Amino acid sequence: xxxxxxxxxxxxxxxxxxxxxxxxxxxxxxxxxxxxxxxxxxxxxxxxxxxxxxxxxxxxxxxxxxxxxxxxxxxxxxxxxxxxxxxxxxxxxxxxxxxxxxxxxxxxxxxxxxxxxxxxxxxxxxxxxxxxxxxxxxxxxxxxxxxxxxxxxxxxxxxxxxxxxxxxxxxxxxxxxxxxxxxxxxxxxxxxxxxxxxxxxxxxxxxxxxxxxxxxxxxxxxxxxxxxxxxxxxxxxxxxxxxxxxxxxxxxxxxxxxxxxxxxxxxxxxxxxxxxxxxxxxxxxxxxxxxxxxxxxxxxxxxxxxxxxxxxxxxxxxxxxxxxxxxxxxxxxxxxxxxxxxxxxxxxxxxxxxxxxxxxxxxxxxxxxxxxxxxxxxxxx
Numbered sequence: 085x086x087x088x089x090x091x092x093x094x095x096x097x098x099x100x101x102x103x104x105x106x107x108x109x110x111x112x113x114x115x116x117x118x119x120x121x122x123x124x125x126x127x128x129x130x131x132x133x134x135x136x137x138x139x140x141x142x143x144x145x146x147x148x149x150x151x152x153x154x155x156x157x158x159x160x161x162x163x164x165x166x167x168x169x170x171x172x173x174x175x176x177x178x179x180x181x182x183x184x185x186x187x188x189x190x191x192x193x194x195x196x197x198x199x200x201x202x203x204x205x206x207x208x209x210x211x212x213x214x215x216x217x218x219x220x221x222x223x224x225x226x227x228x229x230x231x232x233x234x235x236x237x238x239x240x241x242x243x244x245x246x247x248x249x250x251x252x253x254x255x256x257x258x259x260x261x262x263x264x265x266x267x268x269x270x271x272x273x274x275x276x277x278x279x280x281x282x283x284x285x286x287x288x289x290x291x292x293x294x295x296x297x298x299x300x301x302x303x304x305x306x307x308x309x310x311x312x313x314x315x316x317x318x319x320x321x322x323x324x325x326x327x328x329x330x331x332x333x334x335x336x337x338x339x340x341x342x343x344x345x346x347x348x349x350x351x352x353x354x355x356x357x358x359x360x361x362x363x364x365x366x367x368x369x370x371x372x373x374x375x376x377x378x379x380x381x382x383x384x385x386x387x388x389x390x391x392x393x394x395x396x397x398x399x400x401x402x403x404x405x406x407x408x409x410x411x412x413x414x415x416x417x418x419x420x421x422x423x424x425x426x427x428x429x430x431x432x433x434x435x436x437x438x439x440x441x442x443x444x445x446x447x448x449x450x451x452x453x454x455x456x457x458x459x460x461x462x463x464x465x
Contacts, residue, residue, distance in 0.1 A: 092147060092178050096139040098155075103134040105162045110134070118159050122152045147210040148181045148272040181269045182209050186282045187296065188259065189340040190289050190314040190366060193246075200249040202286060203340070204232070204261060208241040210269040217243065220264040225250055225286075226257035239270050244339075250286065259284045287313035292364035294374045297356065299348070304386045304410045306348025308333075308356070308378060309341045314364040316342055324359040350383035386410040422459040430458045 085097040098119075114129040118137060126142040137159075145151070153176075155169035184207045193199035204223070214236060223232040223245065235244045245261070263280040287293065296311040315337055322335040325344065331354070333346025348354070356378050362370040390406030409415060422430050 086176065088176050089179060090145065090176050092144040095141070097132075098137045098139070099133075100135045100137070100159070102160075102167060104137075104160060104167075105131045105134055107134065109162065116158055116161070118156055120154050120156055123149070125151075145178045146271050147178055148269045148274050148276075150175065150177045150274065152176075179209055180274075181212070181267060181272075181276055183207065183280055183282055184209050185296070186261075186284055187311055187340065188284050188287055189295075189312065190249075190287065190364075191246075191340065192365070200289075201246040202249055203235075204245040204247070204259075204284065205340070206243045206245075206261070206282065208243065208269070211239050211241050211271070212243065213268050213270060214239055214243075216266070216268050217263065220267055221245070222262050222264075223247060224258075224260045224262075225254060227260075232261075252289070255286050255288055257286065259286050289314070289366055290368050292316070292362065292366075292368045292370055294358065294370070294376075297376050297378060299378050299380050301350070301380070301383050301386075302345070303388060304383065304408055305345060306350075306380055308344040308348070309338075310344070310356075310358065311341050312364065313340070314366055314368075315340050317363045317365060321362075324362050326357045328355045328357075348380050350380050353377060353379050383411055385412045387412055387415065417463075417465050418461060419463040420459055421462050426458040430455075 085099055086094070090096070110131050110133065112130065114131065116129060118129055119139060123146070125145065128140050128142070130138045130140060132138055153174050154172070157166070157169060159169050160167040186207070187203075187205040189203050189205070191201050191203050193201055214234065218234050221232065221234070223230050225247070230247050230250075232245045232247050235246055236242070250257075261282045261284070263276075265275070265277055265279050267276045267280065268274070291313070293313045294310060295313060296309075298309045298311075300307055300309075318337045321337070321342065325335055325342070327333065327344070329352075331347050331349075333344045333348070336343050336345075342358075354377070356374075356376045358370065358374040360370045360372045360374075362374075386408065387410075388408050390408055407417075
């Protein structure tokens with residue numbers, strides 16, 4: 085009961101044409117090998133109905149990856165009369181590597197503020213490998229090759245190139261970026277079989293325009309990114325932006341984006357207004373007020389330490405540790421004391437995946453194992 089393309093974080097549901105388990109086995113976690121996956125992926129199974137089996141992956145499916153599966157004979161192991169599963173391979177895949185959107189904008193060379201650059205920003209659906217991207221990317225302006233410099237320094241899904249500022253006469257000329265076949269992303273061995281082509285236009289430098297508005301949550305806090313054709317002047321920026329209903333937020337610039345961060349509520353719709361007095365770094369003003377309705381989707385459950393810079397509480401600290409918890413109705417907190425001579429070995433063993441089953445609900449987690457060879461539990465709440 086799933087499409088050929090699956091989400092990296094979803095479960096897989098299978099419905100069969102025979103009753104395969106008794107009611108006593110429903111809604112229990114099962115580690116039997118009912119299905120073989122290629123490439124292999126660890127996980128658990130759960131019968132939600134006498135004919136319905138759900139696979140819950142222990143880790144996300146890999147990005148940009150083709151999978152296949154076959155039903156094993158164990159699928160009928162609970163029956164007196166065994167059934168032979170259909171000898172059929174089922175194929176599916178996670179989203180293939182793609183460019184979701186692109187932007188062009190004017191900026192200044194970060195190493196030489198006297199040099200003007202045209203920037204190209206690409207938003208991929210997966211983190212890409214920079215070494216491969218650098219080799220496979222070419223840019224043409226007015227059908228003539230131009231040198232493009234990759235500015236991004238780490239493997240990520242938001243990539244930025246720069247080219248030397250073209251003359252104003254090139255404003256209406258076609259700008260094309262091509263990534264040859266063979267592009268890869270982090271976490272996948274699959275290379276794209278086709279080239280990726282992005283056709284763009286070069287914005288006018290003597291104007292500033294809003295090109296896109298995106299909303300998301302970062303560490304449980306609502307964020308709005310307002311993209312423009314050149315970076316905005318940050319001085320006085322907050323006073324040029326209003327949001328209704330009223331909400332407390334800060335405003336800053338990040339590249340060609342204005343970043344609003346504040347107490348935005350999930351599921352809430354807001355009316356965003358940017359004053360026409362907004363000014364770009366090259367001098368032009370927006371001229372007319374910009375208005376946009378923005379919507380925040382559902383906030384996913386979130387648990388994180390308020391300060392994530394430390395790894396453990398030392399005896400010389402205050403003994404306080406803040407935790408941010410959002411949309412999680414119930415938590416269990418265990419405090420584990422690691423003996424001083426075991427700390428380094430305990431941290432080196434890394435995080436481990438685990439799962440639990442409580443009140444008909446399945447839960448998985450990633451944590452450091454509370455192995456009493458390293459210390460002892462001093463509190464559980």
